[in-house]
Amino acid sequence: MESSILSSILFATIVAGTPLIIVALGQLIAEKSGVLNLGAEGMMSMGAIAGFAITFETGSVWLGVLGGMAAGALMSYLFAVVVLTLMGNQVATGLALSILGVGLSAFIGKPYEAEILPTVGTVRIPLLADIPIIGDPLFNQQILVYFSWALFGAIFWFLYRSRPGLVLRAVGESPSSAHSIGYPVIRIRYMATIFGGAMAGIGGAFLSLFYTPLWVEGMVAGRGWIAIALVVFATWRPFRVIVGAYLFGGVMVAQLFVQGSGLEINIPSQFLSALPYLATIIVLVIISRDQNTVRLNAPVSLGQPYRPDA
Amino acid sequence: MTSETDDSQESRLELRGITKIYPSVVANDDVTLSVKRGEIHAVLGENGAGKSTLMKMIYGVTKPDAGEMKWEGEVVNVENPAHARSLGIGMVFQHFSLFETLNVVENVALGLPGNPDLNQLAEQIAEVSNRYGLPVDPLRLVHALSVGERQRVEIVRCLLQNPKLLIMDEPTSVLTPQAVRKLFDTLRQLADEGCSILYISHKLDEIQELCHVATVLRDGKVTGDCIPSEETPKSMASLMIGKELPVPEHNAPVELGEVRLQLNRLSQKSDDPFGTELQDIELEVRSGEILGIAGVSGNGQQELLYALSGEKPLADADAIVICGQPSGRDMPDLRRRNGMGFVPEERLGRGAVPRMSLTENALLTAHYKDMLKNGMIQFDKIAEFARQCIDGFNVKCGGEEHAANSLSGGNLQKFIMGREILLAPKLLVVAQPTWGVDVGAAAFIRQQLIDLRNEGTAILVISEELEELFEVSDRIAVIAEGRLSPVKQLADTNIDEIGVWMSGMWDQPASVEVSANA
Numbered sequence: 001m002e003s004s005i006l007s008s009i010l011f012a013t014i015v016a017g018t019p020l021i022i023v024a025l026g027q028l029i030a031e032k033s034g035v036l037n038l039g040a041e042g043m044m045s046m047g048a049i050a051g052f053a054i055t056f057e058t059g060s061v062w063l064g065v066l067g068g069m070a071a072g073a074l075m076s077y078l079f080a081v082v083v084l085t086l087m088g089n090q091v092a093t094g095l096a097l098s099i100l101g102v103g104l105s106a107f108i109g110k111p112y113e114a115e116i117l118p119t120v121g122t123v124r125i126p127l128l129a130d131i132p133i134i135g136d137p138l139f140n141q142q143i144l145v146y147f148s149w150a151l152f153g154a155i156f157w158f159l160y161r162s163r164p165g166l167v168l169r170a171v172g173e174s175p176s177s178a179h180s181i182g183y184p185v186i187r188i189r190y191m192a193t194i195f196g197g198a199m200a201g202i203g204g205a206f207l208s209l210f211y212t213p214l215w216v217e218g219m220v221a222g223r224g225w226i227a228i229a230l231v232v233f234a235t236w237r238p239f240r241v242i243v244g245a246y247l248f249g250g251v252m253v254a255q256l257f258v259q260g261s262g263l264e265i266n267i268p269s270q271f272l273s274a275l276p277y278l279a280t281i282i283v284l285v286i287i288s289r290d291q292n293t294v295r296l297n298a299p300v301s302l303g304q305p306y307r308p309d310a
Numbered sequence: 311m312t313s314e315t316d317d318s319q320e321s322r323l324e325l326r327g328i329t330k331i332y333p334s335v336v337a338n339d340d341v342t343l344s345v346k347r348g349e350i351h352a353v354l355g356e357n358g359a360g361k362s363t364l365m366k367m368i369y370g371v372t373k374p375d376a377g378e379m380k381w382e383g384e385v386v387n388v389e390n391p392a393h394a395r396s397l398g399i400g401m402v403f404q405h406f407s408l409f410e411t412l413n414v415v416e417n418v419a420l421g422l423p424g425n426p427d428l429n430q431l432a433e434q435i436a437e438v439s440n441r442y443g444l445p446v447d448p449l450r451l452v453h454a455l456s457v458g459e460r461q462r463v464e465i466v467r468c469l470l471q472n473p474k475l476l477i478m479d480e481p482t483s484v485l486t487p488q489a490v491r492k493l494f495d496t497l498r499q500l501a502d503e504g505c506s507i508l509y510i511s512h513k514l515d516e517i518q519e520l521c522h523v524a525t526v527l528r529d530g531k532v533t534g535d536c537i538p539s540e541e542t543p544k545s546m547a548s549l550m551i552g553k554e555l556p557v558p559e560h561n562a563p564v565e566l567g568e569v570r571l572q573l574n575r576l577s578q579k580s581d582d583p584f585g586t587e588l589q590d591i592e593l594e595v596r597s598g599e600i601l602g603i604a605g606v607s608g609n610g611q612q613e614l615l616y617a618l619s620g621e622k623p624l625a626d627a628d629a630i631v632i633c634g635q636p637s638g639r640d641m642p643d644l645r646r647r648n649g650m651g652f653v654p655e656e657r658l659g660r661g662a663v664p665r666m667s668l669t670e671n672a673l674l675t676a677h678y679k680d681m682l683k684n685g686m687i688q689f690d691k692i693a694e695f696a697r698q699c700i701d702g703f704n705v706k707c708g709g710e711e712h713a714a715n716s717l718s719g720g721n722l723q724k725f726i727m728g729r730e731i732l733l734a735p736k737l738l739v740v741a742q743p744t745w746g747v748d749v750g751a752a753a754f755i756r757q758q759l760i761d762l763r764n765e766g767t768a769i770l771v772i773s774e775e776l777e778e779l780f781e782v783s784d785r786i787a788v789i790a791e792g793r794l795s796p797v798k799q800l801a802d803t804n805i806d807e808i809g810v811w812m813s814g815m816w817d818q819p820a821s822v823e824v825s826a827n828a
Contacts, residue, residue: 167420173411178409178420180391180407181391
């Protein structure tokens with residue numbers, strides 16, 4: 001009995017952490033190129049409603065995920081035009097993008113309020129899933145969970161093993177140097193930003209298609225913001241993003257478990273709901289205190305507009 | 311026809327009528343230049359004469375508005391730096407184009423075409439750096455390298471592509487005299503192997519020592535071509551600035567007065583993980599003398615200046631004594647009230663608020679000199695004071711109501727120096743007094759410092775330009791890795807010894823003969 005509770009907590013933790021991993025890794029790429037897009041919350045919201053609406057109308061979850069990705073990418077393209085071509089302020093534009101995305105998704109989503117989609121089944125990986133206790137929660141999972149792991153591997157390889165990744169890091173550290181040795185800084189930043197938006201869209205679609213297959217206004221519930229914080233406090237290192245995301249997921253599940261258990265405790269439920277956010281930030285602040293790690297991993301030009309000389 | 315082909319075979323690079331116009335200034339006006347195979351060709355000019363713009367056009371960073379560039383006899387349009395590199399043009403930038411958080415191999419790889427294997431590349435780097443006497447460790451992170459080592463990385467990066475033309479933009483401004491000599495050996499070796507070198511500088515003695523031919527630029531125009539070995543520094547200076555180079559008069563030492571600044575075992579850790587820790591710095595500056603502190607940048611100058619100005623107060627009040635007052639813990643304002651003036655290295659941002667008018671900028675440090683009445687600003691008095699700074703120090707500007715960032719670097723520096731000097735400080739701390747200032751203004755500023763000393767002010771000058779320190783100082787010391795060397799009378803030392811000290815080696819017995827520097 002005990003082991004089945006453990007298994008289901010582990011399962012739920014991984015599911016709760018997955019959208020954060022996808023969104024935060026996407027933002028990590030954008031930020032490594034020097035672009036700070038605070039619009040993740042808005043892009044996730046748009047991804048969530050686009051995914052939900054398309055799946056609801058067509059019946060295809062895959063079209064929904066693609067649609068969510070496209071919606072996120074489109075939002076980030078809008079952002080990129082404003083900050084990279086028109087040299088708008090990245091912080092202000094990002095905030096506006098969040099507000100726009102949350103509002104617009106609520107507007108588009110009106111007809112879909114209270115609609116429910118069928119639950120998407122998990123995908124079982126033979127053999128691995130037979131490992132006792134951890135096998136089932138790890139290897140009998142939503143397909144996007146596997147995707148998030150693959151994404152981590154791909155991004156790690158890209159950033160630290162591939163030449164385009166090296167160029168991306170160089171652009172984020174010193175766009176003027178990168179330009180002077182001949183790299184197309186603006187184009188690289190466009191691509192990184194749009195990749196970040198596409199991942200935010202998938203993260204949003206995960207919420208409305210897999211996590212809780214329904215549409216409610218405001219269902220992203222601050223996960224976009226926590227993903228942005230995650231990138232910073234993970235000191236722009238992919239592995240720490242994973243740790244932080246699962247920590248968030250774990251505390252989220254634990255507090256839901258406490259709230260649902262009917263235990264006699266005198267803690268306001270609002271506080272319990274805030275706990276995952278609080279715990280994630282506290283832990284990440286503590287592990288990111290080392291100034292050297294920050295200096296070596298933070299993209300120096302983050303948030304600064306760059307215009308190459310004519 | 312035949313003569314033309316002969317010409318083009320001989321010259322590797324030819325520029326004809328190159329013109330580049332920026333919205334506010336003509337950076338290059340009808341520039342013509344020709345560089346031969348294996349020639350070290352100097353491009354000489356003051357700051358803002360258009361040297362860097364010209365080089366950026368050759369390297370494809372920017373494009374000319376008019377004119378023609380011929381490379382080995384063929385007209386080319388350099389699209390971008392990658393194109394320039396494929397032609398065989400390499401460039402070492404004045405402000406390095408290196409990435410601090412990446413290691414040497416990664417930095418080099420970024421400047422090479424294709425996708426080089428990093429392990430193989432590390433071997434190639436070791437090979438090239440051996441061959442040209444440019445030792446670098448391929449696996450170190452760039453932020454941990456000294457400025458000289460960084461320059462070597464840039465040069466190695468260029469050499470790996472077997473360039474036919476190497477552009478060096480003010481390469482010696484960050485090097486010790488010994489490192490300069492090593493660099494010259496490398497450049498001569500390259501030229502002997504047939505590589506052409508475009509050497510950009512405003513230092514006349516270096517150009518005389520190294521270069522075969524010089525092209526002089528002034529205000530974007532070519533004012534002459536010469537053979538440096540046949541010219542005198544005087545004649546080249548007059549080509550460069552249009553008049554003779556003024557040399558400041560250093561009067562006989564004035565009688566030393568009381569101690570105005572005393573540092574007692576000043577130690578401080580740096581907040582910045584890549585910063586320098588100050589260790590047990592001791593010195594005294596008396597009324598009527600100029601003490602110069604030399605050193606390669608990044609050896610604790612920034613940290614020392616922050617500690618002196620009060621921007622980063624110390625824990626120990628006695629570590630800094632200003633005019634008899636223990637001031638280590640005081641904030642900048644209190645130190646100023648005690649008689650200290652301060653001119654930081656960054657003119658815009660620390661020395662002046664960029665968007666405020668000169669009047670308002672004058673108020674920032676002069677506010678305790680009768681500029682306020684019952685807490686209200688007396689605008690007519692400040693404006694009067696600002697006008698004094700402008701008139702007395704030949705500041706070229708639209709008027710005292712113009713914003714600080716509308717002035718050129720040299721003029722703003724003159725204004726800030728004027729503001730501090732007119733406050734009649736008992737002690738003046740100056741960082742890089744003539745950094746980025748043209749030769750004429752630099753000579754003026756140095757003269758002002760000497761005049762101020764003659765009137766009895768104690769002056770501490772921290773500078774990376776050795777020639778400047780030897781021109782103005784009475785005594786000189788070196789800062790290296792956060793420690794201060796012994797202080798020497800200027801007459802008892804010379805540039806060679808100070809150069810050795812700049813690498814931190816004052817504890818060893820002198821390996822260099824100290825000869826009179828006549």
